[in-house]
Amino acid sequence: MSMERTVTQAERVSGGLWEGIKAVLARIGFSPLGVVAFIIIALLPLVPPFNQEHIMRWLVMGAFLGAQAVAFDFTAGYINVVNFGFAAILGVGAYTSAVLSNTLPILIVQPGLPPWLTIWIGALAAGLIGFLLGMLTLRLRGIFAAVMAWFVGIALMGLATNMPKLTRGSLGFAPPPLLNTTNNLPYYYVALGMLLLTYICLRLVTNSHMGLAFRAIGQNIDAARASGINPTRYRVINFTLSCVFAGLLGGFYAHYIGSLTPRTVMHTSKTVEVLALAYIGGRGSMWGGAAVAFPFVFFIEYLRSNLSQLPGLHMVIYGVLLIIVMIFYPGGAAQLYSTIARRIQRRAKGG
Amino acid sequence: MAALLEVEHINAGYGFLQVLWDVSLKVEKGEFVCLLGANGAGKTTTLRTIAGFLKPTAGDIRFEGQSIAKTPAYQISQMGISFVSESLNLFTNMSVRENLLLGAYRVLDKKKQLQALDFVYSLFPRLKERERQLAGTMSGGERKMLAIARGMMSMPKLLLVDEPSLGLAPQVVVTVFEALQTLRKEGVTILLVEQNVPSTLRITDRGYVMEQGKIVLEGPSKELMNNEHVRVAYMGI
Amino acid sequence: MEATRVQPSFLERVMLNMRARPAAWIVIAMTLGFLVIIGIFAGPSQLINTIVTGGMWALMAVGLALVFGVMNIPHFAHGDSFMIGAYVAYFVFTPIQAYLRDNPNPFLSAVGPLIGWIAAALVGFVAGAVMEKLVFYPLRMRTRRGWVMNTFLLTVGISFVLVYGANLILGPNFRGVPNYWNVPPIVIGSVRLTMERIAAFVVAIVAIVAFWIFLSNTRTGRAIRAVAQDEMGAEMVGINLNFIYTLTFALATAMAALAGASLLFMFPAYPTVGLKPLYFAWYVVMLVGLGNVQGAIVGGFIVAVLQTLTQQFFGVSYEDVVPVVVMILVLLLVPNGIFGSEVKGIQEQ
Numbered sequence: 052m053s054m055e056r057t058v059t060q061a062e063r064v065s066g067g068l069w070e071g072i073k074a075v076l077a078r079i080g081f082s083p084l085g086v087v088a089f090i091i092i093a094l095l096p097l098v099p100p101f102n103q104e105h106i107m108r109w110l111v112m113g114a115f116l117g118a119q120a121v122a123f124d125f126t127a128g129y130i131n132v133v134n135f136g137f138a139a140i141l142g143v144g145a146y147t148s149a150v151l152s153n154t155l156p157i158l159i160v161q162p163g164l165p166p167w168l169t170i171w172i173g174a175l176a177a178g179l180i181g182f183l184l185g186m187l188t189l190r191l192r193g194i195f196a197a198v199m200a201w202f203v204g205i206a207l208m209g210l211a212t213n214m215p216k217l218t219r220g221s222l223g224f225a226p227p228p229l230l231n232t233t234n235n236l237p238y239y240y241v242a243l244g245m246l247l248l249t250y251i252c253l254r255l256v257t258n259s260h261m262g263l264a265f266r267a268i269g270q271n272i273d274a275a276r277a278s279g280i281n282p283t284r285y286r287v288i289n290f291t292l293s294c295v296f297a298g299l300l301g302g303f304y305a306h307y308i309g310s311l312t313p314r315t316v317m318h319t320s321k322t323v324e325v326l327a328l329a330y331i332g333g334r335g336s337m338w339g340g341a342a343v344a345f346p347f348v349f350f351i352e353y354l355r356s357n358l359s360q361l362p363g364l365h366m367v368i369y370g371v372l373l374i375i376v377m378i379f380y381p382g383g384a385a386q387l388y389s390t391i392a393r394r395i396q397r398r399a400k401g402g
Numbered sequence: 403m404a405a406l407l408e409v410e411h412i413n414a415g416y417g418f419l420q421v422l423w424d425v426s427l428k429v430e431k432g433e434f435v436c437l438l439g440a441n442g443a444g445k446t447t448t449l450r451t452i453a454g455f456l457k458p459t460a461g462d463i464r465f466e467g468q469s470i471a472k473t474p475a476y477q478i479s480q481m482g483i484s485f486v487s488e489s490l491n492l493f494t495n496m497s498v499r500e501n502l503l504l505g506a507y508r509v510l511d512k513k514k515q516l517q518a519l520d521f522v523y524s525l526f527p528r529l530k531e532r533e534r535q536l537a538g539t540m541s542g543g544e545r546k547m548l549a550i551a552r553g554m555m556s557m558p559k560l561l562l563v564d565e566p567s568l569g570l571a572p573q574v575v576v577t578v579f580e581a582l583q584t585l586r587k588e589g590v591t592i593l594l595v596e597q598n599v600p601s602t603l604r605i606t607d608r609g610y611v612m613e614q615g616k617i618v619l620e621g622p623s624k625e626l627m628n629n630e631h632v633r634v635a636y637m638g639i
Numbered sequence: 640m641e642a643t644r645v646q647p648s649f650l651e652r653v654m655l656n657m658r659a660r661p662a663a664w665i666v667i668a669m670t671l672g673f674l675v676i677i678g679i680f681a682g683p684s685q686l687i688n689t690i691v692t693g694g695m696w697a698l699m700a701v702g703l704a705l706v707f708g709v710m711n712i713p714h715f716a717h718g719d720s721f722m723i724g725a726y727v728a729y730f731v732f733t734p735i736q737a738y739l740r741d742n743p744n745p746f747l748s749a750v751g752p753l754i755g756w757i758a759a760a761l762v763g764f765v766a767g768a769v770m771e772k773l774v775f776y777p778l779r780m781r782t783r784r785g786w787v788m789n790t791f792l793l794t795v796g797i798s799f800v801l802v803y804g805a806n807l808i809l810g811p812n813f814r815g816v817p818n819y820w821n822v823p824p825i826v827i828g829s830v831r832l833t834m835e836r837i838a839a840f841v842v843a844i845v846a847i848v849a850f851w852i853f854l855s856n857t858r859t860g861r862a863i864r865a866v867a868q869d870e871m872g873a874e875m876v877g878i879n880l881n882f883i884y885t886l887t888f889a890l891a892t893a894m895a896a897l898a899g900a901s902l903l904f905m906f907p908a909y910p911t912v913g914l915k916p917l918y919f920a921w922y923v924v925m926l927v928g929l930g931n932v933q934g935a936i937v938g939g940f941i942v943a944v945l946q947t948l949t950q951q952f953f954g955v956s957y958e959d960v961v962p963v964v965v966m967i968l969v970l971l972l973v974p975n976g977i978f979g980s981e982v983k984g985i986q987e988q
């Protein structure tokens with residue numbers, strides 16, 4: 052009896068540091084394997100063939116899409132509200148930042164603030180819109196809220212198109228670049244940093260007591276209300292946070308891509324892309340969408356460059372995949388991963 | 403000759419919760435049979451299983467000698483079993499007449515539909531008065547009548563009725579029971595679930611008593627009426 | 640052949656509805672008032688335009704309302720049914736047109752467009768049935784938990800596949816038929832009415848009325864309404880739910896396809912042509928109340944009036960902004976829509 056106890060204690064001492072690290076990682080939503088995967092992704096552009104500029108561009112897009120999927124899933128997977136105006140709100144961030152940093156005379160204003168500052172202002176602006184939209188719609192049942200968000204998104208895009216003095220409408224304009232370089236590698240690390248920031252911040256929230264409230268609301272709003280949770284309040288908080296990060300990402304995108312039109316960032320189809328990614332990755336997992344984003348961008352770009360006679364094939368595949376996941380495998384890639392991991396663990400224990 | 407309905411050793415329940423344990427019962431053609439039991443005994447569950455809304459996990463249900471244990475509910479209805487549920491499941495935004503015509507959904511012959519309509523109107527003249535009223539705006543008693551009438555519209559071979567007297571004033575209960583007796587005289591086979599034990603045993607031929615998901619007693623209604631256990635447990639005598 | 644009328648007529652129903660809902664009265668009165676204003680200030684041709692558009696939005700919205708009411712599916716791919724109809728009409732009608740150029744035939748040139756439209760409706764019907772069987776049926780068999788939200792996402796996926804599928808196979812170019820008939824417009828006073836416009840309106844009205852009669856007076860139509868009200872009750876009387884679901888979805892798709900076909904002269908076929916009709920159909924059903932079919936019919940015209948007013952007073956560029964304002968007001972004042980929502984599953988999250 053006492054012998055056994057000393058053994059476990061000895062074990063605990065030796066494993067103490069490891070366990071401690073694991074606990075800290077778990078708090079910010081990383082498993083050890085996740086850390087390894089992230090490091091590999093981070094080092095990817097240093098090794099061929101990934102060190103070519105055009106492939107690095109794909110990587111940037113992967114990080115950008117992945118971060119969007121994380122922010123999107125924070126609402127869809129937790130409070131079960133599909134923010135159908137997500138892309139438009141991202142566009143609010145993009146336009147706010149782009150206009151505030153503008154130095155060109157083609158727009159009516161040239162504040163010329165540094166992009167490093169304005170992307171944060173853009174994030175706040177998007178958060179504000181998200182807050183208002185949340186106040187407006189989140190008393191409504193899920194589907195009303197989704198449709199309302201969609202309408203607001205279309206209206207925002209309409210506004211962006213109809214204020215040519217400020218945005219040049221559908222002609223678009225070129226926001227100043229975020230970094231003083233045309234290389235993709237620095238941008239990649241910025242994008243990766245944003246992905247990490249989005250993921251860790253939102254994960255800290257979902258790991259707090261608030262995350263429990265979110266899930267309770269998402270599962271059964273009436274039961275949650277009966278147990279003393281104020282659904283509207285938590286939904287608005289959730290929505291606002293998600294929109295802040297959408298706005299931040301939008302700002303990054305504007306200054307990275309260097310040209311901005313309402314259609315290329317704010318259109319419903321952009322929301323749908325992120326939505327599909329988040330669900331294929333696994334709703335409610337947050338990391339699923341981010342993990343799937345990288346292979347996905349590669350797959351898409353591969354198809355685009357090699358099957359140019361079949362334009363949009365990747366989108367069809369996207370849609371079919373979304374349908375299949377929704378019908379047959381609602382847990383998505385995240386569930387697939389955990390099923391496989393559990394099976395391997397069991398086999399390891401058995402053997 | 404096999405009985406009209408044979409329920410043989412069925413188990414059934416909701417998800418992991420098993421409610422019925424090895425339940426067997428039989429209803430002969432033309433018989434008026436009742437199923438008695440306390441709240442939560444599993445009477446409704448039994449009817450739901452027969453009507454096909456729940457699938458038995460063991461055992462078999464045969465109707466006219468044919469197994470219906472795996473048949474979908476709508477087909478069971480088309481085979482001639484009408485189920486009048488406790489919650490009635492009326493089409494509340496439709497008129498009384500539309501509800502009745504839907505009751506005859508499986509009857510394709512228009513003339514037969516109208517005959518059935520006349521028949522149920524003669525049973526419940528009240529419904530004829532209210533022909534164009536929306537079902538959702540009817541009183542509780544009227545809705546019960548409508549549900550039974552709707553169940554009758556297809557001239558079923560077997561009528562399953564779940565607690566028709568529940569929540570009704572005594573006078574209305576009498577109307578409903580009289581209507582059931584009339585049906586029975588018309589040759590309709592009925593399986594009736596009731597809490598109102600004395601009146602039920604008075605009008606039925608045979609009865610089953612269910613307790614905690616099992617049939618504990620069965621016999622002719624007259625015998626059950628004099629049974630010590632029934633008198634103590636269900637009639638408070 | 641019912642011996643007597645079995646239910647209140649359409650007008651009676653609308654009246655009944657309105658007595659219970661003063662907001663509906665007000666809105667309808669305002670709509671009629673605005674129609675008069677449009678007629679006076681913007682001219683009779685604007686008035687006609689508004690009514691034609693109203694018929695089309697109504698035709699789109701009816702399908703949307705039906706699918707939501709009967710199946711609890713918030714149909715996001717409804718606009719793509721419109722797109723399918725537009726393409727089918729184009730591909731059926733253009734060969735007829737080409738043939739007519741070499742072999743003039745007055746009868747064929749009169750009915751040619753009708754062939755295109757009927758083909759569109761038929762293809763729409765089949766496409767709807769296939770979608771239902773391929774997508775919603777398997778989900779229904781697996782689980783009905785979170786149904787509304789899940790099916791919404793499924794329709795998003797369907798929309799994706801249809802839009803990009805069309806893009807893949809047919810390319811992004813516009814395919815329109817500016818004139819279905821080579822007849823000069825009818826001129827009454829200052830109003831010029833093209834044949835296409837008249838036909839589109841007639842198609843919308845005929846389709847809606849036929850559909851209404853089908854719903855209220857036939858056995859199958861009644862069964863569809865029964866399923867919308869109480870699924871278990873419907874099964875109890877012997878209605879095969881799966882059949883009704885498939886039929887409902889097919890009918891809704893056929894109606895949207897018909898709308899797309901008859902509006903081909905206004906909206907040339909291209910992959911995302913359905914987005915605007917989808918948007919307006921949703922606008923209608925949100926305004927009148929989800930799942931409310933009668934409301935959707937009236938609502939189509941209300942929305943058309945709002946649209947014309949927006950164009951007249953704010954300019955076309957505000958067409959996307961005004962609906963949001965209107966909807967916010969509606970949702971704040973009458974959260975269930977001005978005619979009330981009639982949906983069994985609306986309580987689901």
Ligand SMILES: Nc1ncnc2c1ncn2[C@@H]1O[C@H](COP(=O)(O)OP(=O)(O)OP(=O)(O)O)[C@@H](O)[C@H]1O
Nearest residue numbers: 416419421439440441442443444445446447448597
């Ligand atoms: N939909 C359901 N899901 C889970 N459990 C259920 C469901 N319906 C009934 N039960 C349970 O099954 C048991 C039997 O219920 P049932 O309704 O068959 O009883 P009953 O004999 O009809 O009672 P009562 O006289 O009160 O109507 C009860 O314990 C009940 O809680």
Ligand SMILES: [Mg+2]
Nearest residue numbers: 445446447488
């Ligand atoms: Mg019961």
